[in-house]
Amino acid sequence: MEGKGDILILAGDIIPFSMMHAADNFFDYVSDNFEITYWIPGNHEYYQSDINERSGSFQEQIRDNVILLNNKSIQFHDYKIIFSTLWTSIEDQYANDIKRGMNDFRVIKDDGLSLRPKKYNQLHEDCLSFIQKELEECSENEKSIVITHHVPTKINYPLKYQGSILNEAFAVELDDFIKEFKPNYWIYGHHHANRKDFQIGESQLMTNQLGYIDLQEQGGFKPDRLIF
Numbered sequence: 001m002e003g004k005g006d007i008l009i010l011a012g013d014i015i016p017f018s019m020m021h022a023a024d025n026f027f028d029y030v031s032d033n034f035e036i037t038y039w040i041p042g043n044h045e046y047y048q049s050d051i052n053e054r055s056g057s058f059q060e061q062i063r064d065n066v067i068l069l070n071n072k073s074i075q076f077h078d079y080k081i082i083f084s085t086l087w088t089s090i091e092d093q094y095a096n097d098i099k100r101g102m103n104d105f106r107v108i109k110d111d112g113l114s115l116r117p118k119k120y121n122q123l124h125e126d127c128l129s130f131i132q133k134e135l136e137e138c139s140e141n142e143k144s145i146v147i148t149h150h151v152p153t154k155i156n157y158p159l160k161y162q163g164s165i166l167n168e169a170f171a172v173e174l175d176d177f178i179k180e181f182k183p184n185y186w187i188y189g190h191h192h193a194n195r196k197d198f199q200i201g202e203s204q205l206m207t208n209q210l211g212y213i214d215l216q217e218q219g220g221f222k223p224d225r226l227i228f
Contacts, residue, residue, distance in 0.1 A: 006034075006035045007035065007037070007038065008036070008037040009187060009227075011040060011147055011187055011207075012044070013043070013189060014026075014045065016045055016046070017046065018047070027066055028063070031064070031065055031066050036067070037063075037067065038074070038081070038147070039066065040069060040070055040083045041068070042189060043085075043108070046104075047107045049108065050108075050109040050110065051108055051109065051123075055070070056070070056126065069083050070083065071127060071130040073134050078143055079142070080143070080144045081145045084127040084131050084146070084148055086148035086150040086188075087120055087123040087172075088150050088170065089120075089168070091168060099116070099117065102166060102169050104120075124150075132181065144184055145185040145187065146185070146186045147187045147188075148186070148187070148189075149188065150171065152171070152172060152178065152186055154167065155198065156195045156198045158191055158193035160193070161191060170191050178203050178205075179200060182202045183203050184202075184203065184204065185204050185227060186203055186205045186206070187207065187208075191209075192209055194208065208225045
């Protein structure tokens, strides 16, 4: 991965917090090769950890120029960049199947107990409220970029996952929200599949995911991908 661009965006599922000590070489590399790196947590970051140790609005320096953050925004030239894991909203009728089918509910703790869909939903509400507030506060001439881990739409969704009962833990349908608040770009990850850029209203949606290499999920991943 060459150091192209001013900012490197890591949209989650980089390494579990419990294993960060094993990623020193990676963090040293991005620190040395990019002006600044912003990393938001995905669900995998919380594996073998308690979700309350890093939730809500927070910001940590991993290196002087490598920032872990959630529910925070920064200014970059005439862009406001909004960072949030997002999570999703799981309906009661799917909750038991998703609990059985998703590792999140076995290996992430919530105050020492197993994570539950109710907490997932609460986290999603908090994240979406933050994103909405930040977009509402954009000035008339200010552009915006939203960075989330979870997927904000089921449009252009990977064919192999369409119809899966687990989708409510991967994507939340924010199509009307996106059309209303009109961020210029929305960048996401999570489902380990690359899709071509597409539009919802006036917003361009983008993803660039490496996925599990041993499962050959890296098709379409571009290590030198630039937003602009």
